[in-house]
Amino acid sequence: MRVxxxxxxxxxxxxxxxxxxxxxxxxxxxGDEAVCAAQLADIEAQIDDARARGRMLLRRExxxxxxxxxxxxxxxxAQASRAASIARLEQEVEALRAELxxxxxxxxRLRNTSP
Numbered sequence: 001m002r003v004x005x006x007x008x009x010x011x012x013x014x015x016x017x018x019x020x021x022x023x024x025x026x027x028x029x030x031g032d033e034a035v036c037a038a039q040l041a042d043i044e045a046q047i048d049d050a051r052a053r054g055r056m057l058l059r060r061e062x063x064x065x066x067x068x069x070x071x072x073x074x075x076x077x078a079q080a081s082r083a084a085s086i087a088r089l090e091q092e093v094e095a096l097r098a099e100l101x102x103x104x105x106x107x108x109r110l111r112n113t114s115p
Contacts, residue, residue: 036073056099063091
């Protein structure tokens with residue numbers, strides 16, 4: 001049985017999105033700094049892997065999860081949500097720039113190859 005790439009992408013996005021709300025809703029006690037650090041490190045490793053594989057949609061979803069964990073683990077809710085929003089937008093801009101750079105490189109290669 002052959003599964004389309006679109007179906008695989010949907011399933012991957014679904015699997016990544018499921019733990020997100022659970023992590024965002026779990027309260028953090030002051031002594032849970034080690035737990036927060038471990039969760040942040042895990043998500044950052046997943047982001048690096050997604051970046052290396054060129055999976056930008058997955059990376060964006062992981063960026064949102066990272067922002068939620070950072071908001072939960074850092075200071076006051078208002079300050080944390082603002083900081084998380086800024087971090088999320090900065091990461092999204094970085095991801096889009098990387099995607100644009102890859103597309104420009106592909107375009108350059110196509111223009112330089114002879115038919």
